[in-house]
Amino acid sequence: MEKTIIGKEAKELDKKNITERMRLDRNSGKKIIAAIMIYILSMILFYFYL
């Protein structure tokens, strides 16, 4: 039988301590800001079209 292959990276990350799991890359911060911009743009669209 095959071994579990889906979730390998999550499993490896789980072996690290909580402080390391809490730490995010600098790029992740930028991506969160980009997501917030998508939210604001969506709300502007809703404001004009709904």
Place this chain on the structure above:
Amino acid sequence: MELLWYIVIIAFIFEAMDSMAGMGFGTALTPLLLIFDFDPLQIVPAILISETITGVIDTYFDHEMKNVRYSFKPLNDATKYGLIFAFFGCIAIVASVMLTYATFKLNKTFIKAYVAILVLMMGFVGILKLSIKRGKQYTFKPKMLTAFSALAGFNKGIGGGGYGPVITLGQIYSGVYEKSATAIVSFSESIVSFVGILSFFLIQNLGVPIDLVLLPSLFTGGFLAALIAPYLVRVFPNKIWKIFIPIYAIGIGIYCLIRLF
């Protein structure tokens, strides 16, 4: 456009639970909004549009937080099974939207009781297996995974719901890591929701009115949850999700049974 803050809070809570446990947004939120006197044609299309966008955000951040890794070139297993779940889900959602407006009616109480008992049983089996296997991971079984996705699609298609719980618990029984299982559900649900919107627009062209008054509120709550939930899934250890997912499924199963009486 108006933001209803109680809807924002409720949407945030249920979307966060849905992203973390892979189930509950449609099953639990729709009846709650019906209690608040909203019409199904105000609720379902708004939920589907919100789920499509928040599902994409959730999927992206689950990948970013390494809860699961997607790859289209080459196609990896997580992406492949996410697409298989979406395929069955898409057939199901088109069937269930059409059935709702067709003259042909199924015995809803019987179907909903069957799905509630199935979800309840799967939750109990999850808890039982947890105590028997003592934290060990299941062996990966691809055929079982496909069978569960067909079963989930069938349940949703006949109008019984329970797509998220069956897919999530089915993945776990088939050997997918719990954190990744909930993430893959968000990926397939965003595709399924998009196809659901298309079905509703088709119905709208046939003269059925759709009201999107709930969309900004559901979207605001859902969006915040889709940003936060992948991070929480990453930070909390998998053993927490191992216990939380079947217990939440049992809760949803009991809630569905109570609603029948």
